Amino acid sequence: MGLFNRFADAAIENRYVIGEREARRTATRTLIIIAIGVFVAFTIFNPMFFPSAVLIIYNSLSAVMILTLVIAYYVVGTRYYLEWAWLDFLIFVLMSIAVVILMASLAQTEDTTGTSFLGMAVINLGIAFVYASIAFVANVRWFLAWAVSVMLIYVSYVALVDIPVFPKIYMIANVSIFLTFALFVNWDIDRRARDVFVANQALDAERQKTEQLLYNVLPQTVAKRLRAGEAVADSFADVSVIFVDIVGFSRLAKILSPGHLVEQLNNFFSVADECADRYGIEKVKTIGDAYLAVSGGTASGDQGARAAINFGRELIGAMQARAEESGVDIKLRIGIHTGPVVGGVVGSNRLAYDYWGDTMNIASRIEGAADANGIAVSSATFFECGGGFDFDGPENLMLKGVGDTEIYRLKMQDG
Structure with missing residues (x-):
C-alpha cells in the first residue's frame, strides 16, 4: 500500500x-x-x-x-x-x-x-x-x-x-x-x-x-435453513423420480483400465449434470454407476414428469454422441415414477439432501425393466405428462418388491 x-x-x-x-x-x-x-x-x-x-x-x-x-x-x-x-x-x-x-x-x-x-x-x-x-x-x-x-x-x-x-x-x-x-x-x-x-x-x-461448496452439496434453500439451525424435513405429494443406470457396467469395468473407467464415469455424470441444469432437474446423488435425480422436489420447483422425460431423452442422445467420439459405447437405462416422497437432511457429517419413500423404490425397479438406451415410466408418470410423447402400449410386469406394475416405454426414435 x-x-x-x-x-x-x-x-x-x-x-x-x-x-x-x-x-x-x-x-x-x-x-x-x-x-x-x-x-x-x-x-x-x-x-x-x-x-x-x-x-x-x-x-x-x-x-x-x-x-x-x-x-x-x-x-x-x-x-x-x-x-x-x-x-x-x-x-x-x-x-x-x-x-x-x-x-x-x-x-x-x-x-x-x-x-x-x-x-x-x-x-x-x-x-x-x-x-x-x-x-x-x-x-x-x-x-x-x-x-x-x-x-x-x-x-x-x-x-x-x-x-x-x-x-x-x-x-x-x-x-x-x-x-x-x-x-x-x-x-x-x-x-x-x-x-x-x-x-x-x-x-x-x-x-x-464455503457457501459455494455447501450449495454444490445441498440446494441453496436447504443450506440456508440448516445454517439457521432449522431441522430440514419436507413432504412432497407429486415428485417424478428418475433413476439412470449404465447397462453392462461390470463388463465395462473388465475391459477398461481403472483410469479410463473413471474418466468415462466422470463424462457420464458431467453430461447428466448439464442436462439436469438445462431442464431444471434436481440431482440427488450418484450411487456407483447410477444417477438419481428428481423433478418437482425442493430445488426443482414446479418441474414435473415432462421435464423428467425430456431430461432422460436428451441424456441418452448426448451419451450416444459421446460414444461416437470416444469409441466406448455406453448405453443407459432410465426409469421414472411419479408419486409422494419425503425429503430431508439427516445426520451431522457428510450432509446431503435425500429422498425416501415407495416412489424411490418403484422408480429404481422400473429402471431395471427399461431397455438399453430406453426410458420406461410408470402409469402415474405417463398420465402426469399429459401427452406430447409417443409411448408403446402399457405392459404389466411383476417387479421385485413392488408387485404387478404397469409401465410404458418411450419410443426413442420419435424423440
Whole structure:
C-alpha cells in the first residue's frame, strides 16, 4: 500500500473508502457534536474572563463556527460524504479560516488572558491538527494536503513577525510536534483499517467458497435453513423420480483400465449434470454407476414428469454422441415414477439432501425393466405428462418388491 496506504486497484480503493467512511460515520458525527459542545461551553464561560466588546465578536464568530459544524454534521450523513473524500478538505479549510479570524479577534485580550496571538495559534493549531487527524477518514492524502498547507502558512507568518529568532523556532517546533503526531495518528488509523478491510475481504472470499461448496452439496434453500439451525424435513405429494443406470457396467469395468473407467464415469455424470441444469432437474446423488435425480422436489420447483422425460431423452442422445467420439459405447437405462416422497437432511457429517419413500423404490425397479438406451415410466408418470410423447402400449410386469406394475416405454426414435 505504500506511504499513502492506497490499494493499487481503483475499484478496491473506492470500496474501502466508502465502506470505512460509512463504518465511522457515527463516530465522525460524535466528534462534530463534541466540537460544537466545546464552542458552546466557551460561549457560556467566556463572560467571566473577557470584556463585553470582545464577547460580541467572539460569540458572533462562534455562532458561525457552530453553524459550519452543524452543516458538516448534515453532510456526513449524506451519500456525498461517502463518495467525495475532498469534502473533508473543504470543511477544514473553512474551519481554519474561521479559527484564524477568531484568534485575531481575541488578540486584543492579551492583557486579560496573558496569551498572545502567536501563543493562541500554537494552542489552536495543535488542537486542530489532532482533531483533523481523526476527522479525515480514509483520507490520508487530503489530510496531508490540508495540514501541510496550514503549516506552511503558519511558518510563513511567524517568519515575518518582528520577534526574536528563538521564540520563532520554539513556536514552530511546538506546532511541528503536533503536526507530526497528527500525521502519524491519521496514517496509522488508516493503515490498521486497511488491514482489517483486507482481512475481511479474505474472510468473505473464504465464506463464499464455503457457501459455494455447501450449495454444490445441498440446494441453496436447504443450506440456508440448516445454517439457521432449522431441522430440514419436507413432504412432497407429486415428485417424478428418475433413476439412470449404465447397462453392462461390470463388463465395462473388465475391459477398461481403472483410469479410463473413471474418466468415462466422470463424462457420464458431467453430461447428466448439464442436462439436469438445462431442464431444471434436481440431482440427488450418484450411487456407483447410477444417477438419481428428481423433478418437482425442493430445488426443482414446479418441474414435473415432462421435464423428467425430456431430461432422460436428451441424456441418452448426448451419451450416444459421446460414444461416437470416444469409441466406448455406453448405453443407459432410465426409469421414472411419479408419486409422494419425503425429503430431508439427516445426520451431522457428510450432509446431503435425500429422498425416501415407495416412489424411490418403484422408480429404481422400473429402471431395471427399461431397455438399453430406453426410458420406461410408470402409469402415474405417463398420465402426469399429459401427452406430447409417443409411448408403446402399457405392459404389466411383476417387479421385485413392488408387485404387478404397469409401465410404458418411450419410443426413442420419435424423440
